Amino acid sequence: MDFCLRTLNLSKRYGEKAVVREINLNVRTGDIYGFLGQNGAGKTTTLRMLMGLIRPSAGEIEWFGAGPHSGRARALERIGAIIEYPGFYLNLSAAENLEIHRRLMGMGNKECIDEVLSTVGLLDAKQQKVKNYSLGMKQRLGIARALLHHPELLILDEPTNGLDPVGIKEVRQLFLELAKQRGITILISSHLLSEIELVATRIGIIHQGKLLEEIDYAELRKKARQYLEIKLDNEQRAAYLLEQKLGMGDYLVAGPGLLYLYEGLEQSAKVNFTLASNGIGVREIVLSGDSLEDYFLKITGGAELV
Ligand SMILES: Nc1ncnc2c1ncn2[C@@H]1O[C@H](COP(=O)(O)OP(=O)(O)OP(=O)(O)O)[C@@H](O)[C@H]1O
Ligand SMILES: [Mg+2]
Structure with missing residues (x-):
């Protein structure tokens, strides 16, 4: 280098x-x-x-x-x-x-x-x-x-x-x-x-x-990334639906009943509707993770940087 x-x-x-x-x-x-x-x-x-x-x-x-x-x-x-x-x-x-x-x-x-x-x-x-x-x-x-x-x-x-x-x-x-x-x-x-x-x-x-x-x-x-944290009852099928119905491939199955979606952050209503209308029980969708600003605030100990 x-x-x-x-x-x-x-x-x-x-x-x-x-x-x-x-x-x-x-x-x-x-x-x-x-x-x-x-x-x-x-x-x-x-x-x-x-x-x-x-x-x-x-x-x-x-x-x-x-x-x-x-x-x-x-x-x-x-x-x-x-x-x-x-x-x-x-x-x-x-x-x-x-x-x-x-x-x-x-x-x-x-x-x-x-x-x-x-x-x-x-x-x-x-x-x-x-x-x-x-x-x-x-x-x-x-x-x-x-x-x-x-x-x-x-x-x-x-x-x-x-x-x-x-x-x-x-x-x-x-x-x-x-x-x-x-x-x-x-x-x-x-x-x-x-x-x-x-x-x-x-x-x-x-x-x-x-x-x-x-x-x-x-x-x-990557470190400072926001995502929709979706709690649901069939994460594998939900992943399939996200890809097939909404063309969203940037997700992570984070555990049983838990899926992180890194795209479509403003489309939680649409995501919810698509999953629910295809028989998936969605318990919660929340925006999680750090924005860049959050990340900087965290590493500079809460001091204002922006
Ligand atoms: N000649 C000097 N004598 C004593 N202290 C100094 C001197 N020059 C700078 N300092 C101190 O060093 C620290 C860093 O100053 P510096 O100007 O490098 O900061 P900066 O990151 O460029 O800030 P700013 O965004 O305000 O330009 C400050 O606390 C400043 O008071
Ligand atoms: Mg300066």
């Missing part, structure tokens, strides 16, 4: 306070990794350590599978990042801002500017002064700047903070395109499960400085 980034017991203390505690992140090449945690959980501190903006108190960072002691400078050339708010010269246009950055980075070709502006959907607005940009446009310009040197890995700290639902959707779409069409690995932090869950392939949950869980999204969906 190829990893873009791994950390080994990465830690940060400020005085007596352990802010990031022995974190082991495993970001695989191609992942959209959602780094999820409440305000103050330690997300920004972790990302700042990754980017070399602050020094870890302990632990290692390994980039692109090159071993913990390979140079950070080499790795940084392959990474684009926005940590906290991207700063721009407000009286200059978007294109001028990127031009300054291009020169700072010592990059040869000018075409890359139009290319990244087009990627983030700002080509038509490139001559506008940044002070006239909306927050969403500024965020996208920040992403454009992070993309300028063709990074393999993007690290973005709360990229959808402050955006309205339309802006959030656009940025989310952009992440999917960058990941799918360009093969860019993306590490995004967020305090909102609802933003992460629609794009992430993998999720790491940080809580009070500790990484509580790191899990593939598909795996998480």
Whole structure:
């Protein structure tokens, strides 16, 4: 397996306070990794350590599978990042801002500017002064700047903070395109499960400085799954009826007289009717299991996350 980034017991203390505690992140090449945690959980501190903006108190960072002691400078050339708010010269246009950055980075070709502006959907607005940009446009310009040197890995700290639902959707779409069409690995932090869950392939949950869980999204969906719990008197025949009459095959015979149905969660009345009218005694149908939110609340000890 190829990893873009791994950390080994990465830690940060400020005085007596352990802010990031022995974190082991495993970001695989191609992942959209959602780094999820409440305000103050330690997300920004972790990302700042990754980017070399602050020094870890302990632990290692390994980039692109090159071993913990390979140079950070080499790795940084392959990474684009926005940590906290991207700063721009407000009286200059978007294109001028990127031009300054291009020169700072010592990059040869000018075409890359139009290319990244087009990627983030700002080509038509490139001559506008940044002070006239909306927050969403500024965020996208920040992403454009992070993309300028063709990074393999993007690290973005709360990229959808402050955006309205339309802006959030656009940025989310952009992440999917960058990941799918360009093969860019993306590490995004967020305090909102609802933003992460629609794009992430993998999720790491940080809580009070500790990484509580790191899990593939598909795996998480299985763990945090809701189902109709049906108590009835002939589970084998009920299973047959669900398949034949309703085309529902995603169920589990959980025991004598007990069947879990993982699809058609809103169709309990129809399920009940179909079973009952085919001679099955249905004693109870209830919605059970965890929603994703429930699951997160459970593992973060009931703390609000959404
Ligand atoms: N320079 C510092 N000195 C002392 N404490 C700090 C410093 N920087 C961060 N902290 C503390 O570390 C903890 C984690 O902060 P951090 O900014 O990493 O959280 P976060 O997950 O990014 O939160 P948010 O969602 O609010 O951005 C907080 O309790 C914060 O007060
Ligand atoms: Mg933060």
